[in-house]
Amino acid sequence: MKTWKIVLLVVIGLFAAGGIYATLLVRRGFSARENPSWIEAFAAGIAKSLAVPTTYRMKNPFVPTAENVREGQEHFADHCAICHGKLPKRKTKVMASFTTRSRTECA
Numbered sequence: 001m002k003t004w005k006i007v008l009l010v011v012i013g014l015f016a017a018g019g020i021y022a023t024l025l026v027r028r029g030f031s032a033r034e035n036p037s038w039i040e041a042f043a044a045g046i047a048k049s050l051a052v053p054t055t056y057r058m059k060n061p062f063v064p065t066a067e068n069v070r071e072g073q074e075h076f077a078d079h080c081a082i083c084h085g086k087l088p089k090r091k092t093k094v095m096a097s098f099t100t101r102s103r104t105e106c107a
Helices: 003-028 038-052 066-081
Strands: none
Touching: 003 038
């Protein structure tokens, strides 16, 4: 069999698999169960790997010394605490503007 025929068959197979996957996903949809189906877990894994840049999966380059931890706490206090709040309180005007919904309202 010629190479172009093999490539064509592989491409057709991939399109067929994608069509089957899309049909199953549209018919079954996503659920709110505690344990997702294999299709949901697979789709979530693919979406996560595409959405999160590889630089975010890198190991922390800073050694957790007392000086580095202190500098990190100062940086958080200067740049992050305005929205996220100071630990352990975590209540700010910015956070008060967010509305939270219970699980029953989200369903």
